[in-house]
Amino acid sequence: MEGCTNASALTREIQRLGYRGDVNTVRRHLKPYRNGAIPATAPSPHLTVRRVTDWTMRRPEHLTDLERKGLDELCERNPALATTVEYARRLALMIRTRRSEHLALDVWIADDSGPVEGRVNHIKMIKRQMFGRAKLPLLRKRVLLTAAQGSHRHQA
Structure with missing residues (x-):
């Protein structure tokens, strides 16, 4: 049913394939497509704030290739997020290394x-x-x- 925007028909079809949700969930999912407002590259349905926060706060060397690629793509699309990730990682590094000199934190705060x-x-x-x-x-x-x-x- 390529291009089908009838929520009831689409729900019946995907329920035959194992979908256990209801017609209202399908209707909510279709709404942006009907309005023409769906972005060309929609974010992964598995992408959550919690997951991106986890990627940001974890040491970069502990990320899988897929996680690193996902975070890099998000940062490319959103420069503000890239800056936030950079600052969060710098702060996490200072906390992990437990630097005793307070100057490092002052410099970090004064940086921007x-x-x-x-x-x-x-x-x-x-x-x-x-x-x-x-x-x-x-x-x-x-x-x-x-x-x-x-x-x-x-x-x-």
């Missing part, structure tokens, strides 16, 4: 989140300065204004 922490602290300072004097629209304008001034300073 230093500028973010600086902006957060700056926003908190502005909020404290304005406490009880202004509402959110003025706070927003001040934050955006100081951010624009900060970017001009860095360009000069």
Whole structure:
């Protein structure tokens, strides 16, 4: 029944092949195909958040070739996930090796989140300065204004 989108007919056919689910499950699975929103490369049905987390936190040398390939493909499709995997592995390595020097953790934290922490602290300072004097629209304008001034300073 190639191309069949009738959930009842498809359910009957796959039940003859051993499927034990019901028509509602098949209907939910078919819905994206009917809307035309199904991605060209749908993720494996066996791919779960727990499985990807396991792949990320396990030592790379302990992954099977199939697991390594699956994680690599996910990271290629999602650069944010690739960055997360890299940081998670670096943190796991620091914890496993139990480095006594705190500098390693400070460097790791400052590696990418230093500028973010600086902006957060700056926003908190502005909020404290304005406490009880202004509402959110003025706070927003001040934050955006100081951010624009900060970017001009860095360009000069």
